[in-house]
Amino acid sequence: MNLLSLTLLITAALSYTALSAPITTNTANRFDIELSGPSPPTDHVGAMSRLASKTSDATVCLDAVCKGNSHNYLFADIYVGGSTTPSKVILDTGSSDTWVTGSTCRNSVEDTKKGGCEPNEMGSVVTTPGKFNATGQTGSTKYGNKGDRGVEYSIYKTSVKFGTAEVTNFPIGVVTNSFGGVKIRGILGMAFNSLSKIEKALGGENANFLDALQVSKFGIYISPQDETKGQVNFGYFNDKKYGAPGEELQWFPVVPTDDKGYGYWLIDSSQMIISTIDYTGTERYLSYTLESAPLQGRTLLDSGTPSMIFTQNVADTINEWYNSKYNATSNFNFIPCSDGYPLTMSLKVPGTKKPVSYRIPYSSLAAKLDSGKCYSLIKGGAEQYGMSTFGSPFHQAAYIAHDKEAKKIGFIPLNPKLMPTKSFWSF
Structure with missing residues (x-):
């Protein structure tokens, strides 16, 4: 949660x-x-x-x-x-x-x-x-x-x-x-x-x-076009149905939560690159290696969190890419409601050479208020809890396979046919 x-x-x-x-x-x-x-x-x-x-x-x-x-x-x-x-x-x-x-x-x-x-x-x-x-x-x-x-x-x-x-x-x-x-x-x-x-x-x-x-095994698919629809597969993985053609599950070993053993679905994401095209049309890149050093690169996969939680500096940087306007009263970063570029997370399993990119639809990062305005689901605060968090927005970029007995978790980018088609800014 x-x-x-x-x-x-x-x-x-x-x-x-x-x-x-x-x-x-x-x-x-x-x-x-x-x-x-x-x-x-x-x-x-x-x-x-x-x-x-x-x-x-x-x-x-x-x-x-x-x-x-x-x-x-x-x-x-x-x-x-x-x-x-x-x-x-x-x-x-x-x-x-x-x-x-x-x-x-x-x-x-x-x-x-x-x-x-x-x-x-x-x-x-x-x-x-x-x-x-x-x-x-x-x-x-x-x-x-x-x-x-x-x-x-x-x-x-x-x-x-x-x-x-x-x-x-x-x-x-x-x-x-x-x-x-x-x-x-x-x-x-x-x-x-x-x-x-x-x-x-x-x-x-x-x-x-x-x-x-x-x-022991279960996999989660959430529709990137409708977050109220999805499927959980128990006892097997359905990555061939939901994953991108030609791709395979990228397996990460689960990192122990503490000296008492395994608790959360934690991975080492220290070699992650975050990128997008900002609201001015400029390509933006950010290495999470140094930023996540105080966290030991630990990232929690949590379907019970509706946001993406990074260090405060990284969250502020990403929100600036999306032309955010901070409101101190509500503590929200307001962003355009639609048509932004996806946020790409390039992940590499420690000790391997090949990174894999996962594209989070912009619509999964913007939550709308009754007023019609939208606020960003990119949040800071990872320093306080000793880990970053990939919440439900990441679940709309990848099919996620869990293996409790083997203590590993795997991702595969979703089939492009399942993704939203719009990827540009309009005002």
Whole structure:
């Protein structure tokens, strides 16, 4: 999940009775999930997808979260506890826990008036006795640098159906309260186990959904022309369908998150070249080698982040290429809404000679406000967190293959036939 706005806190209750491991049924361990966008009003999208109650450009937006266009996270439907009503959750490669909205979800009085969660609302989960086994553990997930938004949940074991696959006796968080305007339906984490707070609360018991599915490999495709559409392939890679003809997956070894081992999908991107044609028609190039030295070249691949996060100096430089105008009140860099040139990321695996270029469509870098103005999704702040982040815009430039067991991640440029056709400036 977005490193600029997310902190996690899990608190364990005193008592817990261990139950058996999750059981996988109804799957050949190879299946596809179609992705979609939120469907208001039943699917409230709040503090994690750039929606907010204020829409004026002059309004200070909480953590740069504003009511914007259809740019959002990667949503998919899961069915929890035998429910026939799906919970539309965010597929998040930047976290490792699964939680969904519970039937007793409440926001503050102010948020409820604006359409917050209500008991038994479409998409909420009802904890039916016999289908939800309480573990005695509780937890909370907080958002924002101040921790003033988030959800609180109880940890249950239940069934989760996902496409053609179903796991039973799987530990999830069922939200009992939300605060500060967080209204999403849930998160399905797809990172490594060491990030799991639920797993720690259960005394080390595996709470990783990929492991429960008995799947190590998965690949993500997001349409570069419509970010609400895409597909996730589980148990195999579909790079031949979505990748550029003649290209192969460029494999990067996953870098350990810390001395405790693997957590995030991290790569060494220190030999990256960033380029585009700026608004004056001038070719621009930037080497990230020196800039990323304090970060040890570390870059996080995170489907739960809607932006590209670099060092502040690099972010400022790229935004200048796109003729940005900074607004201190909103903390936005405003840029033209359309027809800019793609941002090209040339990546080279350390120790190899051949770089591969990935072109992020300009439309994936500009988020539109209700006023019609657009702000840049190129952000600074990597120094603060010790890593850069390739968020959802990069997912519209490459098919991304993940292999949890082999601890590697691969990219292949998308087929040019899938890309937007416009690549010029117009005013």
